[in-house]
Amino acid sequence: xxxxxxxxxxxxxxxxxxxxxxxxxxxxxxxxxxxxxxxxxxxxxxxxxxxxxxxxxxxxxxxxxxxxxxxxxxxxxxxxxxxxxxxxxxxxxxxxxxxxxxxxxxxxxxxxxxxxxxxxxxxxxxxxxxxxxxxxxxxxxxxxxxxxxxxxxxxxxxxxxxxxxxxxxxxxxxxxxxxxxxxxxxxxxxxxxxxxxxxxxxxxxxxxxxxxxxxxxxxxxxxxxxxxxxxxxx
Amino acid sequence: xxxxxxxxxxxxxxxxxxxxxxxxxxxxxxxxxxxxxxxxxxxxxxxxxxxxxxxxxxxxxxxxxxxxxxxxxxxxxxxxxxxxxxxxxxxxxxxxxxxxxxxxxxxxxxxxxxxxxxxxxxxxxxxxxxxxxxxxxxxxxxxxxxxxxxxxxxxxxxxxxxxxxxxxxxxxxxxxxxxxxxxxxxxxxxxxxxxxxxxxxxxxxxxxxxxxxxxxxxxxxxxxxxxxxxxxxxxxxxxxxxxxxxxxxxxxxxxxxxxxxxxxxxxxxxxxxxxxxxxxxxxxxxxxxxxxxxxxxxxxxxxxxxxxxxxxxxxxxxxxxxxxxxxxxxxxxxxxxxxxxxxxxxxxxxxxxxxxxxxxxxxxxxxxxxxxxxxxxxxxxxxxxxxxxxxxxxxxxxxxxxxxxxxxxxxxxxxxxxxxxxxxxxxxxxxxxxxxxxxxxxxxxxxxxxxxxxxxxxxxxxxxxxxxxxxxxxxxxxxxxxxxxxxxxxxxxxxxxxxxxxxxxxxxxxxxxxxxxxxxxxxxxxxxxxxxxxxxxxxxxxxxxxxxxxxxxxxxxxxxxxxxxxxxxxxxxxxxxxxxxxxxxxxxxxxxxxxxxxxxxxxxxxxxxxxxxxxxxxxxxxxxxxxxxxxxxxxxxxxx
Numbered sequence: 070x071x072x073x074x075x076x077x078x079x080x081x082x083x084x085x086x087x088x089x090x091x092x093x094x095x096x097x098x099x100x101x102x103x104x105x106x107x108x109x110x111x112x113x114x115x116x117x118x119x120x121x122x123x124x125x126x127x128x129x130x131x132x133x134x135x136x137x138x139x140x141x142x143x144x145x146x147x148x149x150x151x152x153x154x155x156x157x158x159x160x161x162x163x164x165x166x167x168x169x170x171x172x173x174x175x176x177x178x179x180x181x182x183x184x185x186x187x188x189x190x191x192x193x194x195x196x197x198x199x200x201x202x203x204x205x206x207x208x209x210x211x212x213x214x215x216x217x218x219x220x221x222x223x224x225x226x227x228x229x230x231x232x233x234x235x236x237x238x239x240x241x242x243x244x245x246x247x248x249x250x251x252x253x254x255x256x257x258x259x260x261x262x263x264x265x266x267x268x269x270x271x272x273x274x275x276x277x278x279x280x281x282x283x284x285x286x287x288x289x290x291x292x293x294x295x296x297x298x299x300x301x302x303x
Numbered sequence: 304x305x306x307x308x309x310x311x312x313x314x315x316x317x318x319x320x321x322x323x324x325x326x327x328x329x330x331x332x333x334x335x336x337x338x339x340x341x342x343x344x345x346x347x348x349x350x351x352x353x354x355x356x357x358x359x360x361x362x363x364x365x366x367x368x369x370x371x372x373x374x375x376x377x378x379x380x381x382x383x384x385x386x387x388x389x390x391x392x393x394x395x396x397x398x399x400x401x402x403x404x405x406x407x408x409x410x411x412x413x414x415x416x417x418x419x420x421x422x423x424x425x426x427x428x429x430x431x432x433x434x435x436x437x438x439x440x441x442x443x444x445x446x447x448x449x450x451x452x453x454x455x456x457x458x459x460x461x462x463x464x465x466x467x468x469x470x471x472x473x474x475x476x477x478x479x480x481x482x483x484x485x486x487x488x489x490x491x492x493x494x495x496x497x498x499x500x501x502x503x504x505x506x507x508x509x510x511x512x513x514x515x516x517x518x519x520x521x522x523x524x525x526x527x528x529x530x531x532x533x534x535x536x537x538x539x540x541x542x543x544x545x546x547x548x549x550x551x552x553x554x555x556x557x558x559x560x561x562x563x564x565x566x567x568x569x570x571x572x573x574x575x576x577x578x579x580x581x582x583x584x585x586x587x588x589x590x591x592x593x594x595x596x597x598x599x600x601x602x603x604x605x606x607x608x609x610x611x612x613x614x615x616x617x618x619x620x621x622x623x624x625x626x627x628x629x630x631x632x633x634x635x636x637x638x639x640x641x642x643x644x645x646x647x648x649x650x651x652x653x654x655x656x657x658x659x660x661x662x663x664x665x666x667x668x669x670x671x672x673x674x675x676x677x678x679x680x681x682x683x684x685x686x687x688x689x690x691x692x693x694x695x696x697x698x699x700x701x702x703x704x705x706x707x708x709x710x711x712x713x714x715x716x717x718x719x720x721x722x723x724x725x726x727x728x729x730x731x732x733x734x735x736x737x738x739x740x741x742x743x744x745x746x747x748x749x750x751x752x753x754x755x756x757x758x759x760x761x762x763x764x765x766x767x768x769x770x771x772x773x774x775x776x777x778x779x780x781x782x783x784x785x786x787x788x789x790x791x792x793x794x795x796x797x798x799x800x801x802x803x804x805x806x807x808x809x810x811x812x813x814x815x816x817x818x819x820x821x822x823x824x825x826x827x828x829x830x831x832x833x834x835x836x837x838x839x840x841x842x843x844x845x846x847x848x849x850x851x852x853x854x855x856x857x858x859x860x861x862x863x864x865x866x867x868x869x870x871x872x873x874x875x876x877x878x879x880x881x882x883x884x885x886x887x888x889x890x891x892x893x894x895x896x897x898x899x900x901x902x903x904x905x906x907x908x909x910x911x912x913x914x915x916x917x918x919x920x921x922x923x924x925x926x927x928x929x930x931x932x933x934x935x936x937x938x939x940x941x942x943x
Contacts, residue, residue: 079705080704083703083704083705083707083708084703086703089696089700092695092696092699096692096695096696097692100692104684104685104688107680107681107684109733109763109804109805181712184712185695185715187719188691188715188718188721189688189691189722191723191726192684192688192725192726195722195723195726196726196763197804198730198763198764198804
């Protein structure tokens with residue numbers, strides 16, 4: 070915790086009412102889904118044995134976490150007490166410390182939210198005897214995808230000065246990632262976060278999606294660092 | 304000399320080189336050292352062979368329990384052992400469905416053992432596999448292929464020293480397949496006679512059947528089997544008086560068959576002609592005189608006389624639901640062996656194919672419809688989720704700091720420990736067993752046929768273990784399942800398998816007999832009904848006949864007499880006399896299913912009711928849900 074930006078962000082997020090509300094919404098939706106999906110899936114065709122409720126919970130989880138994480142970094146959801154990267158360049162922090170701190174605080178928040186939802190997922194998977202490996206694989210994918218897309222939000226926070234254009238760009242990006250990737254050829258279809266989650270839940274290692282979104286996150290981080298460095302020099 | 308040494312040296316080198324080459328080649332082409340499995344195959348046990356006797360002299364029928372007898376040669380090792388039989392079944396995926404039946408036993412070295420197990424063959428195209436393991440190691444194995452000509456639509460089993468003469472029976476509808484067997488081949492469980500449409504006993508050493516075989520034979524006949532006894536004139540002549548005779552001399556038939564017999568066998572008579580048989584069964588009159596054993600029909604038995612001498616007797620009160628016929632003539636001997644009217648005679652003995660009674664498949668479907676989850680489970684899960692969210696969010700609100708967030712992780716840890724336990728409770732309480740036992744007394748025999756249909760539901764998927772007791776109840780799956788294993792133990796059968804999430808409930812069937820003396824007698828004018836339920840007490844009792852029913856309410860144990868009002872009969876469709884919606888559904892499956900005609904359209908009404916106090920046949924291991932259970936009594940009314 071040597072990074073002051075990380076320390077400050079974590080402290081701000083721990084005390085934020087908005088984050089508490091986001092957590093309540095996120096856990097409430099997961100809890101409701103787990104409870105309402107409790108009755109067993111009887112009478113389905115013999116061939117369709119996918120643990121559908123488990124996958125549906127994961128879908129909801131990846132959508133919510135991705136949006137919350139990226140919206141927080143893009144300043145679309147303004148967390149009380151948390152400073153924007155563009156404001157931090159006027160403080161005595163290096164651009165690398167700002168980008169590193171923001172990235173890490175986003176990753177820690179995502180992992181924390183995943184942990185909060187874990188008991189609900191474990192309840193669903195244990196009832197249906199789904200291997201824990203599928204759960205861990207899907208959780209890892211969600212963390213990487215949510216962090217990678219949150220990094221896009223971080224980039225937008227320094228690229229777009231106007232809040233409106235930033236929000237539009239953020240939503241366009243989310244639409245492109247969640248809807249646009251469904252138009253890709255089948256070999257690249259696993260770049261769609263929902264498709265990748267389904268594959269991970271069925272035991273297929275989501276290597277392409279993990280690599281792509283980790284790369285996207287790193288690229289956006291580097292771009293943000295470069296932009297901040299230039300702004301600081303100016 | 305030097306040349307000779309040089310020649311020797313050259314040849315010695317050549318020989319050495321050749322030897323090395325041969326050794327090298329031998330090393331190259333020789334098989335590798337035997338693997339453990341291959342060593343087992345070359346062990347003394349593997350050299351010895353399993354002797355497998357399947358069905359009746361190799362004749363089988365599809366979809367019914369068959370006797371399987373395996374003679375184990377002396378084994379080299381002692382210890383816990385198991386005979387495993389894999390019987391192929393026709394399933395949705397061709398060639399992949401196999402039901403495994405295992406019989407545990409203790410192997411004693413250098414001892415011949417005979418292991419028996421009932422098996423059901425559903426796919427005759429694939430062989431039956433028999434394996435024997437001792438201490439977990441497979442020591443013997445063989446496969447038994449079935450030839451198409453040994454698969455019968457209707458099966459006649461004959462105990463006769465003459466193993467020819469019935470070939471023409473294959474022309475009867477069915478097709479009919481004849482199996483000549485010796486006494487040792489007769490089953491020791493009455494249920495294994497299910498493949499037999501007619502058992503013909505012509506030559507039977509009274510001592511050839513052991514007690515289990517005798518009891519199985521008697522029970523099978525009383526619960527619906529057809530038995531034909533041929534009183535050979537030679538045997539009858541050897542005993543001047545006969546079975547159950549006052550003379551006390553050696554009987555023609557074994558004494559244990561006496562309670563079943565519709566007639567006693569009298570003295571030998573030579574009839575001038577057998578024209579009466581031709582008049583009755585068609586064909587030209589058999590040429591020449593006919594030597595017969597004159598029969599003395601017992602009270603209540605029907606008989607056919609030739610020249611005033613009873614030569615065929617059938618029926619009688621001792622045979623229960625079955626049919627026992629005695630022929631006082633020998634169809635294997637002239638003039639009947641070449642008689643062209645013998646096919647109708649045999650067709651008459653074989654009878655018509657019995658109409659199926661209770662539609663067990665249809666009943667199983669109705670048992671399975673809907674497996675409601677225990678409401679308390681819903682409440683527990685709701686409470687647990689609510690508590691978790693409340694604690695978590697409450698702490699985060701109460702202590703909005705990094706330490707508070709870290710403290711929330713302790714709640715997460717606790718939930719991660721508790722929720723899997725809650726999941727186990729949900730699973731246990733969702734796995735249910737529904738079963739219906741139908742008891743059909745065989746009037747006058749003191750026993751009843753008990754048919755139990757059960758459905759196991761594991762809604763979230765997983766392994767199930769069902770126990771069927773007592774061991775006399777023969778349990779089998781009703782639908783093909785590739786992962787089903789049946790272990791036949793001394794106390795009962797254990798059926799284990801796996802159901803995936805979303806799979807429909809798995810149905811099972813158990814058939815057995817229970818001691819029960821119940822009867823219901825309707826007066827000739829239909830105004831009075833005398834019911835004797837023995838020790839049983841029945842609720843929601845009603846008389847059913849065709850599409851009408853007469854409600855009788857509850858009946859106590861013992862004998863009761865009821866006056867019946869002619870206007871008391873109502874349409875069956877308007878009945879609402881079941882104890883619950885579920886039992887009403889079961890009643891509809893019994894009385895409106897495909898087997899309803901055989902139950903309801905007989906010559907007399909049937910008394911139906913729900914019975915308490917009969918122990919369940921199936922038990923689902925580990926299930927905490929109560930499940931559903933119903934015992935239905937079906938007593939055909941006698942008219943007197």
